[in-house]
Amino acid sequence: MSAHGHVEGQLxxxxxxxxxxxxxxxxxxxxxxxxxxxxxxTLFSAFIALxxxxxxxxxxxxxxxxxxxxxxxxxxLTSSLxxxxxxxxxxxxxVKSMIWWLVLTVLLGLSFxxxxxxxxxxxxxxxxxxxxxxxSSSFYTLVGFHGGHVLFGVLWISLLxxxxxxxxxxxxxxxxxxxxxxxxxxxxxxxxxxFTVVYLMGKVG
Amino acid sequence: xxxxxxxxxxxxxxxKVEGPQKHIVAFILSLALTIxxxxxxAAGDINTxxxxxxxxxxxxxxxxxxxxxxxxxxxxxxxxxxxxIVAGVFVVFMMVIMAVYWLWW
Numbered sequence: 001m002s003a004h005g006h007v008e009g010q011l012x013x014x015x016x017x018x019x020x021x022x023x024x025x026x027x028x029x030x031x032x033x034x035x036x037x038x039x040x041x042t043l044f045s046a047f048i049a050l051x052x053x054x055x056x057x058x059x060x061x062x063x064x065x066x067x068x069x070x071x072x073x074x075x076x077l078t079s080s081l082x083x084x085x086x087x088x089x090x091x092x093x094x095v096k097s098m099i100w101w102l103v104l105t106v107l108l109g110l111s112f113x114x115x116x117x118x119x120x121x122x123x124x125x126x127x128x129x130x131x132x133x134x135x136s137s138s139f140y141t142l143v144g145f146h147g148g149h150v151l152f153g154v155l156w157i158s159l160l161x162x163x164x165x166x167x168x169x170x171x172x173x174x175x176x177x178x179x180x181x182x183x184x185x186x187x188x189x190x191x192x193x194x195f196t197v198v199y200l201m202g203k204v205g
Numbered sequence: 206x207x208x209x210x211x212x213x214x215x216x217x218x219x220x221k222v223e224g225p226q227k228h229i230v231a232f233i234l235s236l237a238l239t240i241x242x243x244x245x246x247a248a249g250d251i252n253t254x255x256x257x258x259x260x261x262x263x264x265x266x267x268x269x270x271x272x273x274x275x276x277x278x279x280x281x282x283x284x285x286x287x288x289x290i291v292a293g294v295f296v297v298f299m300m301v302i303m304a305v306y307w308l309w310w
Contacts, residue, residue, distance in 0.1 A: 030286040037293025045304035196264040
């Protein structure tokens with residue numbers, strides 16, 4: 001990396017914040033996350049306002065199965081821990097173990113997605129479709145949007161792993177790893193509200 | 206690379222790299238809070254209002270734990286991220302209250 005003279009064999013401490021570009025990326029990413037909070041908030045407000053309007057479809061308390069949701073929660077929580085470990089390995093400049101933690105993060109994210117697809121499939125077979133009621137529409141929009149974020153995170157982190165193989169860990173690639181971890185934690189934070197507001201409160205009634 | 210530089214770099218490294226302990230504690234805390242929330246619902250026969258309060262409390266505590274430890278908000282120099290998230294949450298509160306108020310009162 002000729003553009004960064006001080007990178008010669010050894011990365012600076014906290015390579016994601018070593019350059020102005022890296023710091024600006026982190027700043028910009030937090031603005032994006034603030035906007036994401038608002039975006040999920042709109043979907044949550046629609047769901048909270050409409051969650052009892054089930055028409056002929058099944059009610060939330062009949063539909064949801066807690067064991068599946070609990071398994072999904074555990075998977076996402078663990079994958080969040082894996083991405084923390086990836087960033088810690090990056091700070092210690094251990095590229096190999098960082099890649100392994102990232103691979104684990106992606107695999108857990110994928111199994112979360114599989115679980116969600118199976119879950120939605122079951123709901124559809126029980127007569128809970130996108131167009132069944134205001135409850136079902138707002139449910140699929142909110143939870144599906146979160147699933148879309150998980151899918152994006154899986155694709156993004158997979159591409160980052162490929163880029164690390166090609167370019168190695170530098171002050172250019174380090175901010176990307178750091179931000180993908182922040183993004184992944186954010187997805188986990190949103191899921192905390194989804195399993196609380198949608199599933200558990202739906203089950204309570 | 207001069208040896209002097211690498212020594213000071215090594216020192217900074219030893220100084221600032223944090224261990225995994227804090228993150229494992231955050232993980233166990235999140236795990237416990239999740240299990241309490243699910244158990245409160247699975248138990249079933251508790252008062253509904255009380256269950257709601259437990260659920261909201263567990264979610265808020267868990268979000269604070271994860272924001273502080275995993276998204277590094279407790280670290281120095283994170284005023285801007287806090288402003289961003291607080292501004293977002295402020296808008297969300299207005300929207301939720303507005304949506305529920307418009308439709309049901």
